[in-house]
Amino acid sequence: MSAFLGPIHYWMYDKIKLQEELLRRFAVKAEAEGWLDSATTFVNSETAPLEEIIDEANIHGWLNSHIENAERRYAELTSKILADHEDRLAVLQDIAYTLGEEHCAEPGSTASQCYKRIEDCTLNGMPCDGVNMVTDKDEEHFTWEQRFDVHGDFWTQAGGKAEDYYTLRNQLIAGLISKTSFALSIPQPGLYSLLRIEA
Numbered sequence: 498m499s500a501f502l503g504p505i506h507y508w509m510y511d512k513i514k515l516q517e518e519l520l521r522r523f524a525v526k527a528e529a530e531g532w533l534d535s536a537t538t539f540v541n542s543e544t545a546p547l548e549e550i551i552d553e554a555n556i557h558g559w560l561n562s563h564i565e566n567a568e569r570r571y572a573e574l575t576s577k578i579l580a581d582h583e584d585r586l587a588v589l590q591d592i593a594y595t596l597g598e599e600h601c602a603e604p605g606s607t608a609s610q611c612y613k614r615i616e617d618c619t620l621n622g623m624p625c626d627g628v629n630m631v632t633d634k635d636e637e638h639f640t641w642e643q644r645f646d647v648h649g650d651f652w653t654q655a656g657g658k659a660e661d662y663y664t665l666r667n668q669l670i671a672g673l674i675s676k677t678s679f680a681l682s683i684p685q686p687g688l689y690s691l692l693r694i695e696a
Contacts, residue, residue: 501553505624509560510547512620513567515600517541519669520571522592527578532585539574541567561623568620568651575665576657586661590668597672606677608639608691614673619666622647639679639691646687 517540524536543550552559578585602614612631621628621643628647633640648666649659670681674691682690 501556502548502551506551506556506560507547508617509564509623510551512618513560513563515596515618516567516571516620519593519596520567520574522596523571523574523578523589526588526592527574530588532578532582533574536574536578539570541570557623564620564622565651568648569655572648572651572655572657572662575661576652576655579657579661586664589665593665593668594672594675597669598675600673601676602674604676606674606679607636608679608693609634611674611677611679611691612639612641615670618673619669637693641689643687643689 521537521540521542524533524540527533527536575589578589597618600614600618602611606614612634616629626647628644629641630644631639631641646659648662652659652662667681667683674681678694679691680694682692684690
């Protein structure tokens with residue numbers, strides 16, 4: 498089966514697994530704090546290698562359905578945690594930041610390398626969706642545009658707020674670049690820049 502799989506498929510699977518890990522940490526915290534009962538029912542704990550579980554006759558469809566499933570469960574769990582308790586968002590932000598730190602880009606990374614690390618660790622649909630478009634880059638900065646939102650509908654359908662998704666995403670990114678000399682700037686919704694921090 499692995500003959501049908503390329504690096505991009507493993508890359509996507511790793512991105513899915515990282516979001517699953519964030520969801521798992523939210524669920525564990527929710528149960529430990531007594532916020533929700535059975536929060537871990539939202540968690541997919543599948544750890545088998547991709548080549549053992551993917552539908553080889555429908556690789557693209559399998560990956561796409563697993564992305565959507567992970568997005569849906571993440572939105573549903575987080576929206577339930579935050580329902581009438583927006584103060585819990587700060588706790589979830591800390592969890593997201595810590596996970597980012599654990600997968601941080603190397604110190605000394607360039608702006609392009611930081612962006613690659615962000616792309617390696619965040620879900621934005623399938624690559625063919627073309628969600629992110631790089632608009633400018635050099636040694637000092639890297640800029641991209643999110644051309645459309647592939648996350649918000651999951652949160653709306655779950656009764657939550659899309660802005661909570663982006664608050665958590667931005668904290669994850671902050672963790673991912675926390676050991677580098679770059680910081681994330683969002684001059685307006687959908688526009689992102691990695692800018693070198695002044696010494």
